[in-house]
Amino acid sequence: MLKSITTAFLILFFTSSFAQVIPRREDTLSATLFKVFQKARQYSLYRQQVDWSELENKLVIKTSDPISFEFFKSHVQLLFSTIGDKHAALFINGIKISAIDTPTAIRKSLIDQLKYNNPQLKTQTFEGKYGYILIPSNSTRDNLKLLAQSIQDSLCLLIDKQLSGIIIDLRANEGGGIYPLFAGLHQLIGEGPFGAFSNYEATSKTQWILKKGKITQQKRIIASVTPKCSCSKEMKVAVLLSQVTTSAGEMLAIAFKGRKNTIFIGEKTYGLTTGNVSFRIDGHLLALSASFTEDRTGKLYNGSVMPDIEITEGDNFSDLYKDKKVLEAINWFDSKSSR
Secondary structure, X not given: OOOOXXXXXXXXXXXXXXXXXXXXXXXXXXXXXHHHHHHHHHHOOOHHHOOHHHHHHHHOOOOOOOOOHHHHHHHHHHHHHHHOOOOOEEEEOOEEEEOOOOOOOOOHHHHHHHHHHOOOOEEEEEOOOEEEEEOOOOOOOOOHXXXXXXXXXXXXXXXXXXXXXXXXXXXXXXXXXXXXXXXXXHXXXXXXXXXEEEOOOOOOEEEEEEEOOEEEEOOEEEEEOOOXXXXXXXXXXXXXXXXXXXXXXXXXXXXXXXXXXXXXXXXXXXXXXXXEEEEEEOOEEEEEEEEEEEEOOOOEXXXXXXXXXXXXXXXXXXXHHHOHHHHHHHHHHHHHHOO
């Protein structure tokens, strides 16, 4: 990927105690490894599918001798790989440790487009009829409240032009905070429930609900904007996807799944669609998959989001009139208008 994928959607901090004895405080890495194992055992989405006793015998250090960082790293990778959590990560001393996995090979042409253009929040109109808004990645370094309102203001600049279709470009969205994106685009997503986080058995759900620019979960407001416009729920929407669309970018795409007058154009996304829960451990950040993502129809996602119309090459962020995905979206808008 072009940068480390951010995995902070639902950040919660827990403190727990366990009956087992944590290794000596002098051996910091052994103690941290033990705590990471315990958190995974207690909170992982996949915890019921794992033989934890067997895994503990492989991972937990039974000696008081210090361990090397490479030994520690390999055991954390083994933990994530064994439980099948591709979205898990431990951020320690500026290093990200994740499951041993063969990453998706990102097309060089796409990498070059993103590198040379550095896509940011942007709007444009086409033929006086259709609009375009690019939603980029974000991180904990960003002011997410300001970002949400900037997205809202940008969207309303388009809606106020009385357009008949809007393109939402998620091709450069590698993740970050998802709730500000939901709030910023709330007019297009629609009022009421539009998705959820669900447990492995789909017996427990935390719904995503939008109302007047506020995104709520379990009756708690977690992001909001000051609404600046309104539009018809029949507005045509085309969502553009790429191999780089990841994590929060994928969840934003899922928020539009099941919506009427909506199409998805581009490529299969990266495939990190689980919701994460995060913990502080010995000053480091641990993120574990704790839920599947569910769209408004009840469909669960545990992998990539698929396009309706697959187009691989032809990205052109510097001249959207030459961009094959954008042109396909305009063609779809025109065909919908003629029906």
